[in-house]
Amino acid sequence: MDFKDMKINEEKAVLENKERVAKDFWRQKYHVQGIVGLINDPNGFTQFKGKYHMFYQWNPLGVDHKNKTWGHSVSDDLLHWERCETALRPDTWYSKNGVYSGSGIVIDGELYLFYTGNVKDDEGNRESYQCLAVSEDGEHFERWEPSIVNQPDGYTRDIRDPKIWEKDGKYYAVLGIQSEKLEGKVVLYSSENIKDWKFKGEIAGANHGKLKDFGFMWECPDYFQLKDEKTGEIVDLLVVSPQGLEPEGDLYQNKYQTGYFFGKLDYAKPEFEITSDFVEIDRGHDFYAPQSMEDDKGRRLIVGWMGVPEEEDFPMTKNGWIHSLTLPRELKVIDGKLYQLPIKxxxxxxxxxxxxxxxxxxxxxxxxxxxxxxxxxxxxxxxxxxxxxxxxxxxxxxxxxxxxxxxxxxxxxxxxxxxxxxxxxxxxxxxxxxxxxxxxxxxxxxxxxxxxxxxxxxxxxxxxxxxxxxxxxxxxxxxxxxxxxx
Structure with missing residues (x-):
């Protein structure tokens, strides 16, 4: 496909299919979903200029994992969502085979979106580039590509899903990555100015530290801190979506999993020193690649994809759509346990x-x-x-x-x-x-x-x-x- 025609093809697909999709018996009432086609990972979940912004992986042209754009919706209350113009399309060289997952951060009144650009050569070999887009109004984005360019030695080109945060005047990013031994890992980058990034090192992963074999790829890492509501202690959490875990009793029953570790991030070393077992965030059939943010009420909110990769065998695909996001939830730590609460x-x-x-x-x-x-x-x-x-x-x-x-x-x-x-x-x-x-x-x-x-x-x-x-x-x-x- 000529991606220069992506917008035209997208608008045509929406026009041709939206009525059929809207009439489907299983269409959700209060969940973010694509107007047509397939959606998956939530991306760039932020609060900007008085509204909640939710971006998401979206294929407007079909119900398979192709033609990935960043769909975009905004809300005043996290429940009533208004669809916006598509934020990012694969219409640049560094994203020509898909605009993949990432995160958002607000700096000096501007919204910065970090994402993974997917590029394939003529033989189908994939390369990933970490890219950046900037907006003053939350609707129109200027692309700065690429941004994080220093691919570390010892890893494959499976590096993706940057999650960005600020601490003490510096910016940090965790990314999921795969070692040359085909082990899932998380690496840390830092920046003084949000544009130029330095590789700090590997902070966690399979066969890293005390953790043994634990999957061939770790996707969509997320790092944040919460105050334990009972003890008052500030605790660090690392959320990851590992691929390749074998079922263990009632655990790890989905194709791929999502869960968290408690620990402590040592920025200087760098190392996420794990102090707990891996705990699945959600025990259901359909939860993957969540993303969290802190809103102006001081809440740590999380939204997940209500789906799992490589599982698209659902009857609504016959009517031209599939998947939604979960309802937003508030995260709290109470006496050393992560709780999820329905939002007020x-x-x-x-x-x-x-x-x-x-x-x-x-x-x-x-x-x-x-x-x-x-x-x-x-x-x-x-x-x-x-x-x-x-x-x-x-x-x-x-x-x-x-x-x-x-x-x-x-x-x-x-x-x-x-x-x-x-x-x-x-x-x-x-x-x-x-x-x-x-x-x-x-x-x-x-x-x-x-x-x-x-x-x-x-x-x-x-x-x-x-x-x-x-x-x-x-x-x-x-x-x-x-x-x-x-």
């Missing part, structure tokens, strides 16, 4: 309210709905309990506490998705359970016990499947509040 803004879209309070044994229908928020509390538990959502003929999504195994289970075996596997996580207390659940037309996000664990998964119920049921093997105290979304 979710309360603003609450509509009609239905309440249910009873002792339950067996199964009871408590209402209907297709897009809603639901809070369920189970007390005095002595057996299996849970919810069945989007219930209909050959459709249901089950959220269950397996009392004997002391595990929470997400079961989406009945639905149109091809993957029928379960997702599970062990719980430390099975006598009580609280679930906060957000159900959209083709997704479910479950926050367990105040956000201590989270499951995000696509669900593809059949038409008319809108039942809500509660069940308990033994008599259990149950309280449910459900709000239909406006």
């Amino acid at each position: 803004e979710m309360e603003t879209i609450r509509g009609e309210k239905i309440e249910f309070s009873s002792k339950v044994k067996g199964t009871e229908k408590v209402g209907t709905g297709t897009t809603y928020e639901l809070n369920a509390k189970f007390k005095n538990i002595t057996g299996n309990v849970g919810l069945k959502l989007r219930v209909g003929k050959e459709s249901e999504t089950i959220l269950k506490l397996d009392y004997a195994d002391k595990k929470f289970v997400l079961d989406r075996t009945k639905g149109e998705q091809v993957d029928k596997s379960l997702r599970k996580v062990a719980l430390d207390n099975v006598n009580e359970l609280e679930l906060t659940v957000f159900v959209d037309n083709s997704s479910i996000e479950v926050f367990i016990n105040g956000g201590k664990e989270v499951f995000s998964s696509k669900i593809l119920p059949k038409f008319g499947a809108d039942g809500i049921e509660v069940f308990a093997d033994n008599e259990t105290d149950v309280e449910i509040v459900k709000w239909e979304w406006k």
